[in-house]
Amino acid sequence: MADSKNPKRWLEFANMDLSTAEHLLNKHPTPYEIICYLCQQAAEKYLKGFLIARTAKEPPHIHDLDELCKLCKEISxxxxxxxxxxxxxxxxxxxxxxxxxxxxxxxxxxxxIQDAKTLKSFLQKQAADLFPE
Structure with missing residues (x-):
């Protein structure tokens, strides 16, 4: 699928996950587990989007952010x-x-939520070309 190699699409999905997590924070009862899961998913997609942008390869099919971060450290x-x-x-x-x-x-x-936002902000500095103005 062409979109799976489009880093901007990965970042769009990451932004949707983070936005949804923030939205759910105001629901009662607050679905803590789902919010934390969405934050992990946002972070995963931010990292994979960066990897695709900088390597032009499909990222590994893993969910371990430590491993994805190590791959990103090889680039920066x-x-x-x-x-x-x-x-x-x-x-x-x-x-x-x-x-x-x-x-x-x-x-x-x-x-x-703060961690996911911090990672997003970090990536906006590392890869400004991927984030719309």
Missing amino acids: VDFSTVADICSELTEYGVQSKYPTDMAIEKDDVLQA
Whole structure:
């Protein structure tokens, strides 16, 4: 599919995930697990969009943000500054989708949204050409 190799489409989907996460924050009861999952998904799509833009290759079919961040660091060492964010968000990729013992609180949700926004802001500086004005 042509869109899967279009980095801007990946970023559009990432933006939709982040926007939806923020919107859900105002719902009652607040779906904490879904919000954290969407933040992980946004981060994954931001990283994959960057990888596609800089390598012209389809990104690996993985959901581990630590691994995706390592691949991005091979392109720009600056990604080491967001490695902790990737580690924090990675756990929400699976654990928040299914019933587990993981207790997600409001502070975790607010941090996940902030982390996804921080990663987006970082990528806007790293790859300004990918983000519309």
